[in-house]
Amino acid sequence: MDQYFHGVGAKRQFHRDCDISSVPGAIDFASFSQLASQQAVTKQAALAGVMQEYMDDRWKDRQVGSAAVFPGSAPTSSRVLYNNNDEMAQAAHSLLMAQHSVAADLDAVAAAQAASRNFMSAHIADPLTLSHPHDADDSPKEHLTEDDLAHDNVVANFLSNPQNQQQLEAALDLHQQQQELIGSADSTIAENEEDSFNAQIVQAFLWIEAKLCAKLKCVKFSDKVEYVYNPLEYASDPHAHYVSKYSGTKAVLFLGMNPGPYGMAQNGVPFGDTRYVRDWLKITGAVHHPPHEHPRRIVQGLDCTRSEVSGARFWGFIAKICGTPEQFFRHCFVHNYCPLTFMTKSGKNIIPAALPATERRNLEAICDEALLQCIRVIRAQIIVAIGKYAADRVTCVLQSAGDESAASIRIVRILHPSPASPQANRGWEEVVTQQLQESGIIQYLQSPG
Structure with a gap:
């Protein structure tokens, strides 16, 4: 975790001039969907009224924009708030002061x-x-x-x-x-506001994942699971590059299950077939080795030459439909429910659904909480679950949330591109195209007009 906190924190500079080791406790993750009840610390108290008005206005603008771009997606009352996050407050206040300065000059x-x-x-x-x-x-x-x-x-x-x-x-x-x-x-003001808002979302998203990683270290697995890879740690640089480059407020979240051994396990990007990650998504960054590495499942990062079938199918399809990454990520983002890869002593891949019941429940309790936070942070209104397991988990998460915001989110299931699926091997692209057309998701992928 030290490598993750220091690598992401230093290279992406989301928390400048602060003690990285103390940052995880600085965010109250329980307050993402409700109004923060605590006042700012004493030195920020004088700015509390201005900050609340600023955040309210910014969020109203976002909700109006969302309703305009995505007809039929009802804005909700839940908001992204960062309790006791001085860095966020200072950043937003600096932007507010910059606006006043420009206005004075005019x-x-x-x-x-x-x-x-x-x-x-x-x-x-x-x-x-x-x-x-x-x-x-x-x-x-x-x-x-x-x-x-x-x-x-x-x-x-x-x-x-x-x-x-x-x-x-x-x-x-x-x-x-x-x-x-x-x-x-x-x-200039609009561009700075957009960059600042997106930077806050990226920051929140990465720290949710950092907290997720810390909790997952407490989960113990049986002898059946000999190797556990966590690419969010050893591939934190390309993963943070992916999140910072493409995340933000999104209407649609494509949700996968967990990393494949030759996909995200190599480079930290969901469905991360190396060719598409490096040449189409243009993701870069150093990748290290997991502490306990299988001799037949060596992590080579962006130099991996073996193709990930699921990743090649998924990103190949997206590239064909959208043309450019920018077109796809205008309204969509891709995320995995669980960040861990599990392998037996022989190197065989173990999916989360195949874990022993007790271990699976412990794992899901942690991943469920993080998934709900991620959905709320990016303001997703539609979840495209890739495969049955992802569909089951997100359904359970949203039903258990018990609030109007979660209940309004729509779930669409599509066929998983895994080569282990006979149906996927008989024409995955054709099946998914039909599923996306029937569900209306295809409109978010194609250029308007």
């Missing part, structure tokens, strides 16, 4: 813009209420009809005056510059 621009608008409204903004340049007194403006303008030389006379023309050109130039400046500032 005060002068707004004043100048108002002046230019007044000038243009007095001369050219409304051609039906132009002041006649030959009027020497302060008489009221003459109201002209369109027919009058067609035969009058008011506009021509006004523009023929060099001084008026220079004023007009200067006003138009200033107006254009102001619009460009305001547009640039708005774009």
Whole structure:
């Protein structure tokens, strides 16, 4: 776990200038779906009101956006909150202060813009209420009809005056510059807000997994399980790269079972066939060896040359349907229910469902809790369970949650791409295409229009 905490914490810099070893206790994971009841620490108390208003506004914006992008997905009242997480508070507060700073800088621009608008409204903004340049007194403006303008030389006379023309050109130039400046500032603020929000989700997701890893170390397995690999630890760098690059608020979560020996067990990416992880997803990072490694199941990381059939089928299908990773991850994310790979003394793979009952229940109690937290963090509204085991677990998790938010989440099951499945070997891609079409999930994968 030290390698995971220090590797992820240092390389991704989610907790800068803090003691990594003390961070896991800094997040109250029980408060992800409800309003935090504790006040901020004393030094943050003065900012508590501002921070709550900021987070409320940001979340309202997210809910409105979600409802607009995904019709029929009812926004819920549960929110992602980080109890006693000073780093998150400081990051959000810094963003808020940056917004105020930019807004203050634009005060002068707004004043100048108002002046230019007044000038243009007095001369050219409304051609039906132009002041006649030959009027020497302060008489009221003459109201002209369109027919009058067609035969009058008011506009021509006004523009023929060099001084008026220079004023007009200067006003138009200033107006254009102001619009460009305001547009640039708005774009920068929006981009910073998006990056900050996504960084908080990535941070929360990785620490849920870190806590999951710590708890799984307490689970004891029978002699049947000779080897246990945890790629979240020895492949923490590419795994964190995958999460930080592609996670965020997602409508659809594709849920697998656990790592395969030549997939995620090699590189930390779900269904991680090396060719697709390295060349299509563009994931990089150093991979170490598990502490207890089977001599016939050596971890080679992104240099592994053996293909993972399930991974090649899954990511090959996604690449074919979506074209680019960006298209797929616009609305979707892929996650495994259990991060551990189990093997017998001979190196044979053991799926979680085949574990002895007591061990399986202990494992599932821990993984169930982490799965619910992950679903809430990324705000998934649809879970695409890949295979029966994943479907059974997520169904149990959401039913046991006992809240309206969990009850509103839809579960769709698709065929697992494992070569151990005769049905998958007879045309997995065709079967899954039909399943995704019938369930309406295909719309989240294909480009609009």
